[in-house]
Amino acid sequence: MPKNPSENICEEAAFERIYNKYADDVHNFLYYKYGAQYNPRDKAQEAFMKLWDNCKKVPFAKAKSFLFSVADNMMLNEIKHQKVVLKHQKIKPKHYTNETPEFVLEQEQYFERYNKVLANLKEEHRVAFLLSKAEGKKHSEIAEMLGVTQKVVEYRIYSAFNVLKKELEGFKIK
Structure with a gap:
């Protein structure tokens, strides 16, 4: 040092x-x-x-x-x-919600009916509808993917939406 x-x-x-x-x-x-x-x-x-x-x-x-x-x-x-x-x-996260059991049951039943109606749609209508609403694709993108015109895609989505609206009361989608 x-x-x-x-x-x-x-x-x-x-x-x-x-x-x-x-x-x-x-x-x-x-x-x-x-x-x-x-x-x-x-x-x-x-x-x-x-x-x-x-x-x-x-x-x-x-x-x-x-x-x-x-x-x-x-x-x-x-x-x-x-x-x-x-x-x-x-600390474990809570495994409960503030939803009533009736609401949870209604929600499950609604999704079952929704899936059943979706399964009964014509394939081309279901594909166009799901690509648009579930995947968020634009109509022009879907038309290109399916090899059809944009008007055909719009018609298929509109048709699928009408069937869902008719079969499921209160069905609304954004």
Whole structure:
């Protein structure tokens, strides 16, 4: 170490000497105290970065205690953070809704009827309708895919919509 205890840590040569002397010690301290799962090498490097950021405030004689204290606190903060993460992972999302059982049953019955009516549509009407409403394709895209004119596609979608409206009371689509 330097002969002058008031040496400035902000000087590159002084900081390098501190780093070479304490880097392995800080790492080993963190590794033996907390284990490898919290990345002791990274925390040791971060402690040296903090020392560099605060080089004007930390006297040369206090550099070692500063490094060990900062590294230890960083590791404790990491452990606290991991505990919070684990706590939130244990919380299970709710598996219920505010919908009444009657509503859920009506919804299931409606979808069954909807699928049945869809299955009974002519294939070309069903394909055009589903490409338009389920896939969000434009009429011109559907016409190109099916090899027909845009007017034919519009007629097929309109026909399918009318059948669904007739078979399912209250059927509305956007």
